[in-house]
Amino acid sequence: MEQTLQALAGILQKAVLTVGLLLLLHFYLKAMLFGPLEKVLKERDHLTKGARKAAEQSLEAANQKTQEYEAKLREAHGEVYKELEEIRRRWLEDQASEVAQARERNAAAVRKAREEIVADTAAARQSLTESSAALADEIAAAVLAGRASEAV
Helix, strand or coil: CHHHHHHHHHHHHHHHHHHHHHHHHHHHHHHHHHHHHHHHHHHHHHHHHHHHHHHHHHHHHHHHHHHHHHHHHHHHHHHHHHHHHHHHHHHCCCHHHHHHHHHHHHEEEEEEEEHHHHHHHHHHHHHHHHHHHHHHHHHHHHHHHHHHHCCC
């Protein structure tokens, strides 16, 4: 049993040295590798969060400018449509005015033509009246001349 305890004591002495070396390695790696690595990772995380925040702010600003642009574009479209509607209204008014003027000219031409027709009709009646009286005299003279030649 004593031999086992001595073997166990020898194993523990070697193990203490190994454990000591492991502890030394642990603190060395923590100080030389993991500490700076953790510092770099924290800085990277901070920079990444800052970049994300800046990107979100840029995106928000871009969305706001897009909305402003779209609002101005809608406003410009509205103004263009108003101008087009005003032009169309003026054009319709001009067209209606021209149609009214054409109707007035046509009405005046029709009145003038009617007056000319009435005047021509009156002149023709006068001419027929004068012609009919002369023709009646000629017919009466011819008829009387025909009776006079029968009587002879």
